[in-house]
Amino acid sequence: MGRSSPAGGRRLGPAGHAPYHPGLVIVRAAEEADWPAIYPFFSAIVAAGQTYTYPDGLSSAEAGPLWMETPPGLTVVAVDGDTIVGSAKMGPNRPGRGSHVATASFMVDPGHQGRGVGAALGRYVIEWARAAGYRSIQFNAVVETNTAAVRLWKSLGFEILATVPEAFDHSDHGLVGLHVMYRRL
Ligand SMILES: CC(C)(COP(=O)(O)OP(=O)(O)OC[C@H]1O[C@@H](n2cnc3c(N)ncnc32)[C@H](O)[C@@H]1OP(=O)(O)O)[C@@H](O)C(=O)NCCC(=O)NCCS
Numbered sequence: 001m002g003r004s005s006p007a008g009g010r011r012l013g014p015a016g017h018a019p020y021h022p023g024l025v026i027v028r029a030a031e032e033a034d035w036p037a038i039y040p041f042f043s044a045i046v047a048a049g050q051t052y053t054y055p056d057g058l059s060s061a062e063a064g065p066l067w068m069e070t071p072p073g074l075t076v077v078a079v080d081g082d083t084i085v086g087s088a089k090m091g092p093n094r095p096g097r098g099s100h101v102a103t104a105s106f107m108v109d110p111g112h113q114g115r116g117v118g119a120a121l122g123r124y125v126i127e128w129a130r131a132a133g134y135r136s137i138q139f140n141a142v143v144e145t146n147t148a149a150v151r152l153w154k155s156l157g158f159e160i161l162a163t164v165p166e167a168f169d170h171s172d173h174g175l176v177g178l179h180v181m182y183r184r185l
Pocket of ligand 1: 045051105106107108109112113114115116117118119120139141142143146147148149151152155
């Protein structure tokens with residue numbers, strides 16, 4: 001648990017809110033009681049069909065265990081006052097002899113995107129993985145048309161190692177590539 005780094009949002013979000021003031025977004029460990037507030041934006045993001053390979057139409061009970069990590073992994077929420085505005089999950093990318101490489105997933109409520117929440121969660125994950133002794137972080141499946149995510153991860157020090165062609169069936173663009181993105185710690 002801990003405070004995030006300054007969020008640093010500089011644009012108006014899609015909902016027209018003012019950018020977050022740096023330091024306003026708190027990132028903390030998620031509790032079971034947080035899941036009902038995460039599930040609506042989890043399902044909206046999955047249903048949009050543009051960023052994640054989770055199956056369509058997962059119920060809250062089906063999706064909860066897929067997002068809420070158990071040790072050695074961790075799920076966190078980004079909180080603005082009493083409102084959960086985003087979430088991330090992190091942990092080893094592979095078990096056993098691959099477990100020194102971390103991975104993570106991120107979802108920011110569409111009504112709160114573009115205001116620095118994703119950046120705050122990304123910085124939290126890097127600090128968590130470094131503190132936990134991981135050597136690097138690998139994102140396995142960043143949709144190549146997801147310009148917001150690709151730009152954000154590059155700004156946090158990740159590079160594209162490779163792109164698996166036509167690996168994602170995008171709701172607008174059809175078959176597009178999935179980037180493997182990576183940074184050392
Ligand atoms: C990707 C996601 C996590 C980013 O979170 P966010 O809170 O919207 O992003 P931030 O406001 O922190 O933006 C940080 C950076 O991301 C990039 N970014 C964010 N929104 C963007 C947009 N609409 N277009 C281009 N770049 C964008 C920019 O580099 C931005 O930095 P800047 O403010 O200096 O320009 C969020 O949009 C999201 O949850 N999307 C749906 C799910 C998803 O794609 N998850 C990641 C899968 S790899």
